[in-house]
Amino acid sequence: MESTCDQGTLTFVADNASTMRPPPGRHQLSKAFIAQHQRARIIAALAEETADKGYRAVIVADIVRRAGIARNTFYENFSSKEACFLAAAEFAATEALRRVVDAASKVDSWPARVDAGISAFLHYVASEPALARTCIVEALSAGPASVERYERSIQAFVPLFRMGRTVSRHGDKLPGTLEETIVGGIFWITYQGIIMGQTAQIEERAPELVEFALTPYLGGEAAKRIASKQD
Amino acid sequence: MVADSADTPVEQGTEYPPELARLPPGRHGLPREFVAHNQRERLIAGLAEAIAENGYAGTTIAHITRHAAVSRRTFYEHFSSKDECFVAAYDTVMAEMRERVGKAFAEEDDWPHAVKAGIAAMLGFLVAEPSLARLCMVEALVAGPVVVERYDSAIQSFVPYFRTGREGRSPDVLARLSATTEEALVGGMMSLISRRIIAGRTAELESLLPDLVEFTLTPYLGSDEAAKVAREG
Secondary structure (H helix, E strand, O other): OOOOOOOOOHHHHHHOHHHHOOOOOOOOOOHHHHHHHHHHHHHHHHHHHHHHHOHHHOOHHHHHHHHOOOHHHHHHHOOOHHHHHHHHHHHHHHHHHHHHHHHHOOOOOHHHHHHHHHHHHHHHHHHOHHHHHHHHHHHHHOOHHHHHHHHHHHHHHHHHHHHHHHOOOOHHHOOOOHHHHHHHHHHHHHHHHHHOOOHHHHHHHHHHHHHHHHHHHHOHHHHHHHHHHHO | OHHHOOOOOOOOOOOOOHHHHOOOOOOOOOOOOOOOOOHHHHHHHHHHHHHHHHHHHHOOHHHHHHHHOOOHHHHHHHOOOHHHHHHHHHHHHHHHHHHHHHHHHHOOOOHHHHHHHHHHHHHHHHHHOHHHHHHHHOHHHHOOHHHHHHHHHHHHOOHHHHHHHHOOOOHHHHHOOOOOHHHHHHHHHHHHHHHHHHOOOHHHHHHHHHHHHHHHHHHHHOHHHHHHHHHOO
16 A cells, blocks of 8 residues: 555665665765664664664663664664654654544545544554554653653644544533543553454454444444444 | 451561661552562562562562562562563552552442442552552553453452342343443553553542442442442442
């Protein structure tokens, strides 16, 4: 679906990590291009190391080795492990939201948007397992700034669900915290899938999560009908 | 109250040893009776207080022993590390919470009201013990993989209360529930609660009760019935 030549995609960067290193000497690539990809490569390396060892155990030397860069280069891009982690979280959150909005905007009805958005989210998680682990699981152990970022990510998805109030017979009589709770539940199920080592199969959870999300607005029967059109 | 375990009964008005007088009730959010002259419990209380002040990462063993008014040696008689002390604290607090929730749940005649009572008991506990609330809902997440695993199983331990809601439902209703419905409901609920605590809005937790009851009962009862139970009384 997404082009592997998309400059923002970590997969592209990680897959080509070793060949991305510019040859020593005269560079034909612009400084900006190199810088952007270096940053992405470092982030990819942090994600891989974090997925392997857990955030607390990762040291800058690990990231540097994995990315195949000089220590100096790391510090030219990030002031610390934590700063690098926050950048990874920022990157992933922005990209996840972009994909969800992109998928949702391609369909017309709200339930279809929820369906498309959840599928896009789970697809991203499945296609970037190390990054998903880093941002959904390890994020909660990576300090207060990271927890706050996680919190903001959840809030960012709320509007997609909030639109459901305009098509629900309950309208604004629905609980005020409903959307937050739904998004929190989706993140929790995703988190569970990752820690149980089932990231590759996470997309199979889409129908039940769509049903979970739609039920409060449309009722269980309609929610189930819409969600099972997945198959 | 955690001190109500059989081995450390503490009555109101008991003469406390002088060390205990240094920990006035309320400063750490723990009732005086909890802070028994049982050293292990005092260390746990000391940890809760130290973490409330410094956050998990910023808490040292010196902080803990100072708040507990015990020596460093005493700490090491009970725990080999801050992490180990935290796990003990976490387990203690969660056992207390589970007991309160279980008791409140069991006291009701029908399942929807039992759920409401259980959630109310949980929220009430967290509001009454804000430093313990932070400890088990927030700091637990940054205290390393051992504790995160326990946080995980604590959340999973609430699933059966909701699963009971499947009993006696029509085939139509059952057909709409999935294998992970209860997990998603509990996960969503806990996620909302911990985010309120993170935002420093612990005092507001009890106001979440109607929303949480409606949200969790809806898949089993339908929105109208769920809203009724949530908003009554």
